[in-house]
Amino acid sequence: MPKGTLFIVSGPSGSGKDTVLGRLLALHPEVRLSISSITRPMREGEREGEKYHFISREEFEALLAADALLEHNVYLGNYYGTPRRPVEEALAAGRDIILEIDVNGADKVRDLMPEAVSVFIMPPSLAALEQRLSGRGTEDAATVRGRLKEAVGEIARAASYDYIVVNDDLDEAVACMAAVIVGERAKIHKQKYLIDEVLQDVESRNW
């Protein structure tokens, strides 16, 4: 059995990562989503353990000291980190797993695991990004501005990703994301074992 594929998904805040990934996981429930541990306060509508573990700074620092995080980053004053064990376990069990992390985290994971496949979720324009981020209504105006400022630098680094998925029409973006996942599974380095498997009973054929 081949190992699972590690997918990295990044994109500026408001580009639609959660929306696209939510729909993708409904279509592909076999794919795991890594649950990050973070110190940002919980937003309205968020639930502990669903997308994030909400922990204190002290708890986060204890995870760092125990080397329990695969990578971490500080984003607008809060810690965000990927717990190492669930990722390693999923890959060893042959399951695909997605890390939804920022561009700095993506660089770190690529260094550690060059076989990771990375996808950048691109908004169709800065105007659309601004509209979506303010329209979401989960942050105050100053926080929205801070996130838009971060977005410019993040978009400028999209060229280091393997794929760009433009999230203009949501259905198209989800289909494109699903195509990346399915396409990666079909790659020869994941499927080589099938050659021997299909040929295993060749001796018993009277050809």
Ligand code: ADP
């Ligand atoms: P992110 O996870 O990247 O911060 P979200 O998934 O929370 O972004 O999306 C930000 C806002 O944009 C949400 O209100 C969401 O409903 C909306 N949104 C996401 N994708 C689209 C799309 N293709 N067209 C219009 N609005 C969208």
Ligand code: 5GP
């Ligand atoms: P948000 O506060 O909007 O949920 O996330 C802010 C940013 O942090 C997003 O770019 C998101 O992808 C990123 N992020 C979420 N979890 C992690 C993580 O575990 N590690 C890193 N490096 N970034 C993360």
